[in-house]
Amino acid sequence: MTRVVIVGNGMAGARLAEELRRRERDPARLGIVVFGAEPRAAYNRILLSNVLAGSITARDTRLRPDDWWARNGVDVRVGVRVTGIDTATRTVHGDDGTALGYDELVLATGSVPFVPRIEGMAADDTHVVAFRTVEDCERIAEAAGRGRRAVVLGGGLLGLEAARGLLLRGADVTVVHPKAVPMERQLDDGGGRVLTRVLTGLGVQVLLGRRAVALRRDHTGRTLVLGDGTELPADLVVFTAGIRPATELAAAVGATVEHGIVVDDALHTDVPHVWAIGECAQHRGEVYGLVQPGWEQAEVVADRITGADAAAEYHGTPPVTRLKAHDIDLASMGDVGADLHDGEHEVLTVADPARGRYAKLVVADERIVGAVLLGSPDVVGTVTQMFDAKLPVPHDRMALLTGRPGTSVESVSPAGMPGSAVICRCNSVTKSSLTGAWRAGARSVAALATATRATTGCGGCGSTVEGICEWLRTTDPQNEHDEDTTQPARKEGAA
DSSP states (O other): OEEEEEEOOSHHHHHHHHHHHHHOOOTTTEEEEEEESSSSOOBOGGGHHHHHHTSSOGGGGBSSOTTHHHHTTEEEEETOOEEEEETTTTEEEETTSOEEEOSEEEEOOOEEEOOOOOBTOOTTOTTEEESOSHHHHHHHHHHOOTTOEEEEEOOSHHHHHHHHHHHHTTOEEEEEESSSSTTTTTOOHHHHHHHHHHHHHHTOEEEESOOEEEEEEETTEEEEEETTSOEEEOSEEEEOSOEEEOOHHHHHTTOOBSSSEEEOTTOBOSSTTEEEOGGGEEETTBOOOSHHHHHHHHHHHHHHHHTTTTTOOOOOOOOEEEEEETTEEEEEEEOOOOOTTOSSSEEEEEEEGGGTEEEEEEEETTEEEEEEEESOHHHHHHHHHHHHHTOBOOSOHHHHHHTOTTOOOGGGSTTTSOTTOEEETTTTEEHHHHHHHHHTTOOSHHHHHHHHOTTSSSSTTHHHHHHHHHHHHHHSOOOGGGSOTTSOOOOTTOO
16 A cells, blocks of 8 residues: 655645545555644635635635545544654654654645734734634634724735725724735736725725834733834734745755745655645745645646656646635736836736726737736636636737627637636636536536535636536537436545
């Protein structure tokens, strides 16, 4: 028997366990053991902002039913932290006294929140929380509430999701961000300024170009002091100032670590039989903080370890980011930094700041290489599919950005999409996966969601999945009595 030990029970580690079992169903041939320091099975971190907002519960974020792992022969050990790895004997040591041998070891250790040094910040202060886990959500929810004053440190993707969730709980929310605009990694200056107006309109106070330097406590409560002397009353401080790859175990076994754990195109580290995937891995100089790259990496490692494709390689993932916050529809993809008059790119912008709308398209060689879409939900699906599939941009670029009726192009209809087109980025579901599930009996959007998990992340792909479902209903008809169209298809690999 080959035993694979996965260190990390986050989304990438759990996905790898699923992909391994999908390729080899027999636990007697392939043993899979997953160590997770958190006290619960893997869950969808993408949905944490919804948990914070109170629209769903922590239980709703589970990636699989509680008994799925055991039924499928995956040994998940929650609440066990790996403390050491002996690569000479290929043994993993846990803080519960475990000493377990492995044939292949995959580090999916993820990342940890970056907490800046702030004078007066106490480690045991229950009203100072990093927003990263379900337990963090619970602590924040306990401290937040109507009229409570919450300060979010960091105006990136996670910070804005936390801010919106707190606002929905009735808190007074201030976001403090050191850059000139929020989400500066995903937005240009124009898009960032419009987003700031949107946030302000929703009731979030946004303080840009400033940092927190001290937290003071007295009989009146807590006060957060900023570098310019501004003092903010703070019943709750939430850290979302960034993340750092968790690389300590890799460094301890001699693997090369730069910003993350350095891996090659096979996701190997430079230590024999040790791999790395997800937020802890650095591939071709890039460390991804998104879900889809980790899941694509999991598929490559599963192919390699099981022999399903011994030559499988990972070549990177074009970044597509969706802000998952109530009443804010924002997507960013590729490189959006090109100026309007850039000589090497064709750049188009449409802006309506007063109504919270901003769209930007960056085109090179007749392909989309970057886009920002804020307040433009009708065109997100089309632009994302064209970006993913590297499809030619229609001649009327402005029509593409504005979504004018009658300007849709055949190349982005379901018929024109390549099978490899990623429809649901949260779950890395391709058009081929959806058509395969349809032909296996999943004849509705709900059934396709059950079979493939499409639409179960941020939900932004819902309209595209509906379109594919309708297209399949028209082009791939089946006799109604042959299939039960009301029941979801059986999941591939389910026991």
